[in-house]
Amino acid sequence: MTTSRPTSIAVVIATRDRPVLLKAALQAIARSTRPPDRVVVADSASSDPRVAQVAAAAGATVIRCTRAGTCRARNVGWNAVDTDLVAFVDDDCLVEPNWLEQVVKAFDDPSGPGFVTGQVRSDVEPAARAGLAVAVHVDPEPRILRLGDDPKTMGHGANMAWRRELLERIGGFDEMLGPGAALRAAEDLDVFWRALMSGATGYYVPDAVVVHRQWRTRTGMLRAYHGYGVGTGAFTMKRYRLAREAPDTRQGPSGVRMLVVDEGLAPVVHALAEHYEMGALAELAKFAGSLRGARRARRLRVVDGHFVARATDPR
Numbered sequence: 001m002t003t004s005r006p007t008s009i010a011v012v013i014a015t016r017d018r019p020v021l022l023k024a025a026l027q028a029i030a031r032s033t034r035p036p037d038r039v040v041v042a043d044s045a046s047s048d049p050r051v052a053q054v055a056a057a058a059g060a061t062v063i064r065c066t067r068a069g070t071c072r073a074r075n076v077g078w079n080a081v082d083t084d085l086v087a088f089v090d091d092d093c094l095v096e097p098n099w100l101e102q103v104v105k106a107f108d109d110p111s112g113p114g115f116v117t118g119q120v121r122s123d124v125e126p127a128a129r130a131g132l133a134v135a136v137h138v139d140p141e142p143r144i145l146r147l148g149d150d151p152k153t154m155g156h157g158a159n160m161a162w163r164r165e166l167l168e169r170i171g172g173f174d175e176m177l178g179p180g181a182a183l184r185a186a187e188d189l190d191v192f193w194r195a196l197m198s199g200a201t202g203y204y205v206p207d208a209v210v211v212h213r214q215w216r217t218r219t220g221m222l223r224a225y226h227g228y229g230v231g232t233g234a235f236t237m238k239r240y241r242l243a244r245e246a247p248d249t250r251q252g253p254s255g256v257r258m259l260v261v262d263e264g265l266a267p268v269v270h271a272l273a274e275h276y277e278m279g280a281l282a283e284l285a286k287f288a289g290s291l292r293g294a295r296r297a298r299r300l301r302v303v304d305g306h307f308v309a310r311a312t313d314p315r
Helices: 019-030 050-057 070-079 099-106 164-170 187-197 218-245 255-273 277-298
Strands: 009-015 038-044 061-065 085-089 093-095 115-122 143-145 159-163 202-212 301-303 306-308
Touching: 009 019, 009 070, 009 099, 019 038, 019 050, 019 093, 038 050, 038 070, 050 061, 061 070, 070 085, 085 099, 085 164, 099 115, 099 159, 099 202, 115 187, 159 164, 159 202, 164 187, 187 202, 187 218, 218 277, 218 301, 255 277
Parallel strands: 009 038, 009 085, 038 061, 115 202
Antiparallel strands: 085 159, 093 202, 115 159, 143 202, 301 306
């Protein structure tokens, strides 16, 4: 009788100048019922030396990037490991003890998902922040993720895991999207969509839970919503442009419809109808950001599914 080699998995955390949050995140990972084979802290050009000290004290491999950018750090992180699977969690998130166990279980079927996402819960009641929260996804129902599904319903970059070979095939994360980059967000929507466009499927596993710590002030949350808008506008523009080059009826409405109606006006109107003034303000900030992101994206080329700055563009 033979037994198969256990699936190996690494956890990558991109971080920048948040040593206190990082320490708690690493402590949560250390309590996992299925410990990771490796933990990599990808330091996104931190100026605070405590970041490396905290990571080293936790036994993590520390890799420093000289240029800031969450996606750049994630790419450096997953390229530094040779495990079958790579899981990603943010430095302001606390994984539940069975998080990694649930993630690995979802990959058990060799013909199964190319990537897995899960729940991202808030650590405070929404009312405590005037109904605002960032980076939350709490759908309780498991499902298969396929091309044609709305990427916004698939999960969040704060809780995702990938077959390493799929990341290699699609070229990893788009480094012009996400925190610390010009386009500020939507790197997760983009990578989910590109994976599905490549023929892969994903699984959403609600039992794989991380808790996102809502540490931002109300003003900081509005800035975050604006940043989400910048990324969403850029991603919408990329999606529309690529769909025009390779038409696919599963790609949904036109770029203008997605940007102005679905991403802009509809959420604002809905919030106002619910007498949710703070939510409407947040959605307006996001909409303004989306227009800015779309304008920025129009100046960029798209090569192999990734944004690329033109030589004459300012950095």
